[in-house]
Amino acid sequence: MSGISSAKKSQLPLSLDGAGRVVLPKALRESLHLIAGEPLVAEQRDDEIVIRRREQAPGLVEECGMLVYDSGAPTASVDTIDWIDREREKRLRYVSGEVDEP
Numbered sequence: 001m002s003g004i005s006s007a008k009k010s011q012l013p014l015s016l017d018g019a020g021r022v023v024l025p026k027a028l029r030e031s032l033h034l035i036a037g038e039p040l041v042a043e044q045r046d047d048e049i050v051i052r053r054r055e056q057a058p059g060l061v062e063e064c065g066m067l068v069y070d071s072g073a074p075t076a077s078v079d080t081i082d083w084i085d086r087e088r089e090k091r092l093r094y095v096s097g098e099v100d101e102p
Contacts, residue, residue: 024051 014022024034034040039054060067093099 022051 012025012028014024016022028034040051041054043050043052058071059069061070062068090099094101
């Protein structure tokens with residue numbers, strides 16, 4: 001995972017698109033473990049804009065028509081697809097007899 005050096009943390013070039021959206025640089029998203037759809041808050045402080053994670057109280061939230069528990073904690077920085085692929089590969093080696101333990 002790439003990080004951002006302390007020299008780059010203070011100023012990162014951003015721009016608004018025609019719809020007023022801002023895209024955070026990939027290195028910043030990775031460094032802060034931000035994922036698509038993560039709730040953020042933009043605050044105006046004098047002539048500055050501050051973007052931060054939205055503080056959420058734990059509780060039930062609706063996702064895809066189902067109620068799920070949201071602890072309010074940031075999402076873990078686990079690459080789910082990569083993890084599934086690794087586990088599938090381990091299971092295939094076990095089933096095929098290449099290894100004795102899954």
